[in-house]
Amino acid sequence: MLVKQISVFVENREGKMREIAGILKENKIDIKTISLADTSDYGMLRMIVSDAEKAYEVLRDAGYPSKVTELLAVRSSNYAGCLYDILDALSNSVDNIEYLYTLPDEGEPYIVFKVADPETAEALMKEKGY
Amino acid sequence: MIWNEAKECMSRDEMQNLQSKRLVKQVSYVYHNVEYYRKKMQAAGIEPGDIKGLEDLTKLPFTTKNDLRDTYPTGLFAVPRSQIVRIHASSGTTGKATVVGYTRRDIEIWSECVARVMTMADLTNEDTIQISYGYGLFTGGLGAHYGAEYIGATAVPTSTGNTKKQLAMMCDLGVTAICCTPSYLMYLTEAIEEQGLLPQLKLRRSINGAEPWTEEMRKQLEERLHIHAHDIYGLSEIMGPGVAGDCEFHKGLHVNEDHFLPEIISPETFETVDDGVTGELVFTTLTKEGIPLIRYRTKDLTSITHEKCECGRTTARLSRFKGRSDDMLIIRGVNVFPSQVEAALLEMGETTANYLMIVDRVNNLDTLEIQVEVDEKFFSDEIRELENLTRKIAHNLQQALLIQPKVTLVEPKTLQRSEGKAVRVIDKRKLV
């Protein structure tokens, strides 16, 4: 499955996260999952939300550099070694994984991957039964 | 077209003759009408009779901003208040403002000087000129306004601020030229692009001054707005905008040197430097009545050429300003100008040209941090990409500045935008 992610550039300043969350609340955008990568100077907030395009619009209008990207989402199962199996299957389909995080869902969570070509990866993973 | 061909296309000999005659007259006028100058000249052992022409110019003492402060508010005025028809003032970075006064004839000459510069920018009575400089004590607004009226153009005095209204006027009135600071025009350009207004604009020229800018910035403005962007220079002490301006060839700013006599000196030795060599610009007013100034040190850094221009004008030309001698930062012993940062960023074109330099001293070592705004267009959600961008900016800045800055990316529009002048430097070293 492919999912749309909204990513936002966040300066390391007090109240920034709250401000962004406030904008999403105001626009009734539901956050499904969130991940924050931080460097010493800034953070990169990555979210999967109910409406990524709308989130992009409202955040951009508020002056936050944002971007919508497609991620590959793979359903996990509850057994030891599941992540290994997924990564193993993926390793034949993609060169490089930029980052990954989980997306909770009813049932087992998805693992979302940033890869160079998510569509091709999705097709290849489907062939492998994912 | 040339506004005043007789004056702007004189041979060098004729111009020097005229300047000599006017200098002799102005020195004598100052001596007899301004007590402060009389004392200053006496202290230097000079009488008006010693100044017989241009060759004696360097015998005269310099005037600085301090002289204006010491005589605040009107001690350097050469005429009684009854003959002053207008006052302008510039805010001093430290303490008191400097106040200048104009006679009716000063205003007339000033208007003509601005008219000459507007004509260099191909403006005529057919043009509608929006004046987005501040009106008030600052010389920009009224100076440009009188010049626009002088050539018979339609002046639209929007002054600064209220960008929405500025854009509405530009669109609705078919404004063909705008006068404002280059950074404000950049700001307007972003707004115009965001709102997709370019097709509705009839803008073909801009005249920009009151702060130093770069050739790269001109290129950007010209390309993004489909205009020609002209440089105008002036300072209130000497007159206001219109002391010099550039023609369609953009090869330096033509000085209205029949009224303002330029010199370039070394800020260290005070000796005159050769044509083409960068130094501090010094002006002597030649026809000023209200507040005539002798060898006024502008602190602006530039070089001069006396070669005839392709446009036909023979007046001396100043190269693009390299900053101010008091804007110059010395960081780890290296001379650094904010304009170099701007030029490097514009050349890269992967960020906005907005930046803030923060200079500090940690353990006796100067540090330079440069905050740069992320450009939406080049934004990546991969930290690796942003780190590459940061490295690339740092590398390019190091090439330009010859010192290694720390580059920090910040959100767009967080750095102060200027409707007047932008804050580009915070030097924390002075606070210690």
Ligand SMILES: [Zn+2]
């Ligand atoms: Zn041009």
Ligand SMILES: [Zn+2]
């Ligand atoms: Zn020219």
